[in-house]
Amino acid sequence: DSGVTQTPKHLITATGQRVTLRCSPRSGDLSVYWYQQSLDQGLQFLIQYYNGEERAKGNILERFSAQQFPDLHSELNLSSLELGDSALYFCASSPPGGRNNEQFFGPGTRLTVL
């Protein structure tokens, strides 16, 4: 158990809908990262937050948005869902000044868009 929690574990929804994925980092970790893993696109980095501020942005679609709240949990919002958004979404956290840039991953949320 990495100490990072993600909810829900599974999500099944329809095209055009909007969903919110939630991530709680390990206690004390200030950085949260979001990744998408799909059969088509492989592993992709979406976005990173550090202590509430956006730190880095990857291949995140405009239909997707994220934020990190004052209690450091993070949410990834996916809207106008398409079939191709079906994927495993990982959240990871890392501590400030972390040893060797170590990241701790949550178990992932598997999103299925029908």
Add this chain to the structure above:
Amino acid sequence: AQKITQTQPGMFVQEKEAVTLDCTYDTSDPSYGLFWYKQPSSGEMIFLIYQGSYDQQNATEGRYSLNFQKARKSANLVISASQLGDSAMYFCAMREAYTGNQFYFGTGTSLTVIP
């Protein structure tokens, strides 16, 4: 051009032997970091090891070591004394400051450890 290339889709290794998983990268940024992750069949993602572009020594974490050859732009993962539990997908990734600290991932190598 691909930022990260992993040319071995699948690898086999005998238990207790060492194995090297290849990774080459492409960047013109002098400041970057290289990462290796493990993903067992259960699906979770596990961080293994990190190497910074300015690090003078190769990174090591237990049985994992990163063979960093900067001039050749390679960052191969060496697993010593393979165990059955090492059977998994292994992903190499790079983070470069030049592109705003984006991560780029390879397509992965599937490692099977044979008893």
